[in-house]
Amino acid sequence: xxxxxxxxxxxxxxxxxxxxxxxxxxxxxxxxxxxxxxxxxxxxxxxxxxxxxxxxxxxxxxxxxxxxxxxxxxxxxxxxxxxxxxxxxxxxxxxxxxxxxxx
Amino acid sequence: xxxxxxxxxxxxxxxxxxxxxxxxxxxxxxxxxxxxxxxxxxxxxxxxxxxxxxxxxxxxxxxxxxxxxxxxxxxxxxxxxxxxxxxxxxxxxxxxxxxxxxxxxxxxxxxxxxxxxxxxxxxxxxxxxxxxxxxxxxxxxxxxxxxxxxxxxxxxxxxxxxxxxxxxxxxxxxxxxxxxxxxxxxxxxxxxxxxxxxxxxxxxxxxxxxxxxxxxxxxxxxxxxxxxxxxxxxxxxxxxxxxxxxxxxxxxxxxxxxxxxxxxxxxxxxxxxxxxxxxxxxxxxxxxxxxxxxxxxxxxxxxxxxxxxxxxxxxxxxxxxxxxxxxxxxxxxxxxxxxxxxxxxxxxxxxxx
Ligand SMILES: [Zn+2]
Ligand SMILES: [Zn+2]
Numbered sequence: 001x002x003x004x005x006x007x008x009x010x011x012x013x014x015x016x017x018x019x020x021x022x023x024x025x026x027x028x029x030x031x032x033x034x035x036x037x038x039x040x041x042x043x044x045x046x047x048x049x050x051x052x053x054x055x056x057x058x059x060x061x062x063x064x065x066x067x068x069x070x071x072x073x074x075x076x077x078x079x080x081x082x083x084x085x086x087x088x089x090x091x092x093x094x095x096x097x098x099x100x101x102x103x
Numbered sequence: 104x105x106x107x108x109x110x111x112x113x114x115x116x117x118x119x120x121x122x123x124x125x126x127x128x129x130x131x132x133x134x135x136x137x138x139x140x141x142x143x144x145x146x147x148x149x150x151x152x153x154x155x156x157x158x159x160x161x162x163x164x165x166x167x168x169x170x171x172x173x174x175x176x177x178x179x180x181x182x183x184x185x186x187x188x189x190x191x192x193x194x195x196x197x198x199x200x201x202x203x204x205x206x207x208x209x210x211x212x213x214x215x216x217x218x219x220x221x222x223x224x225x226x227x228x229x230x231x232x233x234x235x236x237x238x239x240x241x242x243x244x245x246x247x248x249x250x251x252x253x254x255x256x257x258x259x260x261x262x263x264x265x266x267x268x269x270x271x272x273x274x275x276x277x278x279x280x281x282x283x284x285x286x287x288x289x290x291x292x293x294x295x296x297x298x299x300x301x302x303x304x305x306x307x308x309x310x311x312x313x314x315x316x317x318x319x320x321x322x323x324x325x326x327x328x329x330x331x332x333x334x335x336x337x338x339x340x341x342x343x344x345x346x347x348x349x350x351x352x353x354x355x356x357x358x359x360x361x362x363x364x365x366x367x368x369x370x371x372x373x374x375x376x377x378x379x380x381x382x383x384x385x386x387x388x389x390x391x392x393x394x395x396x397x398x399x400x401x402x403x404x405x406x407x408x409x410x411x412x413x414x415x416x417x418x419x420x421x422x423x424x425x426x427x428x429x430x431x432x433x434x435x436x437x438x439x440x441x442x443x444x445x446x447x448x449x450x451x452x453x454x455x456x
Binding site for chain 2: 008009010011012013014015053054055056057058059078079083086087090091093094097100101103
């Protein structure tokens with residue numbers, strides 16, 4: 001599975017993004033990501049968002065997930081992201097920071 | 104009366120179309136302007152109500168008819184992402200053992216009192232709305248935001264950023280987003296979005312200078328200097344004195360805020376650069392403050408803020424600031440030279456175009 005992630009804007013106006021093949025991740029990280037994805041239930045999440053306004057100073061997240069069969073895209077902000085998705089966004093944002101600082 | 108064919112469910116029959124209100128607002132029809140701000144607010148509330156999942160609306164709407172007490176409520180998210188759980192300190196409570204809870208409580212009090220005592224505005228909505236602050240939000244959350252009802256602060260990653268609640272200018276900035284929402288409702292996109300950001304930066308620094316008893320000349324004019332992590336001491340998120348010079352580091356890259364229209368950011372990101380192009384009016388505010396003092400400049404801007412409309416651009420903003428200044432000159436609150444000072448300051452950053 002290939003994941004493309006970006007986290008843009010916010011109070012500090014960050015520009016974070018990365019793309020990874022999940023099988024390149026160490027086993028522990030891969031499992032954690034799998035669990036967070038399961039918890040996020042992105043299919044339902046995509047439909048239940050937009051409850052709130054986009055927010056002021058909130059991050060804009062873009063998440064593209066592709067495997068052999070299909071490609072899906074999701075976008076959220078800190079305020080529109082459903083509760084179940086937020087831990088996944090936390091994880092991906094921290095991974096993006098880690099990757100950027102290691103560059 | 105409902106129009107023929109009204110679905111009733113999403114009735115819009117009683118709402119004057121926004122573009123008409125905006126035209127009226129530009130002609131300084133005060134009632135129309137208020138109605139515009141209110142209808143935006145109501146529409147948002149209605150949308151929220153339809154989806155109300157956690158009772159948040161009931162809580163915030165309760166005080167809308169009568170004057171509230173602008174009481175502070177600080178909640179501890181404990182690294183989670185749920186808001187308004189675990190109230191850690193409310194108005195009148197004694198200090199918490201958690202310094203971040205206390206910082207949020209104290210700084211929001213400074214901001215609230217500044218709006219009340221200096222500018223005579225009773226909290227965010229001018230009706231004593233309670234101040235809701237959520238701290239320790241998320242896992243290493245590197246952000247702070249106003250979600251339309253309340254403020255949210257992350258702990259930062261501990262390397263690049265420390266705790267976002269531990270700063271008076273950050274809390275002043277976020278709370279001012281609330282004030283803007285309840286006054287002009289500036290759209291968060293393009294030039295009106297950059298003005299929204301600008302106003303938050305203006306009151307963030309003006310309140311900090313007031314609190315620290317600094318003059319425009321003493322102050323550092325930085326936003327977010329207090330929340331930079333241990334490796335980035337001396338850097339900040341924005342400089343109103345010298346936009347484009349606040350930071351240069353591996354995570355954020357180099358500050359690209361312009362200080363003149365000729366370098367206006369035309370790209371798409373950040374809602375077409377709301378945190379970028381705010382550098383242009385920010386610099387103008389700094390220049391005005393250096394001439395007439397930050398307190399007088401803030402007073403003029405605060406009056407202008409209440410005559411703005413949601414889609415205002417930079418050119419329209421200058422006109423409204425000058426009109427607000429003229430009124431304050433007439434009432435003797437501001438010296439006559441302020442008008443020329445403002446014109447020159449905006450000219451120096453290329454506005455009007
Ligand atoms: Zn902001
Ligand atoms: Zn109707």
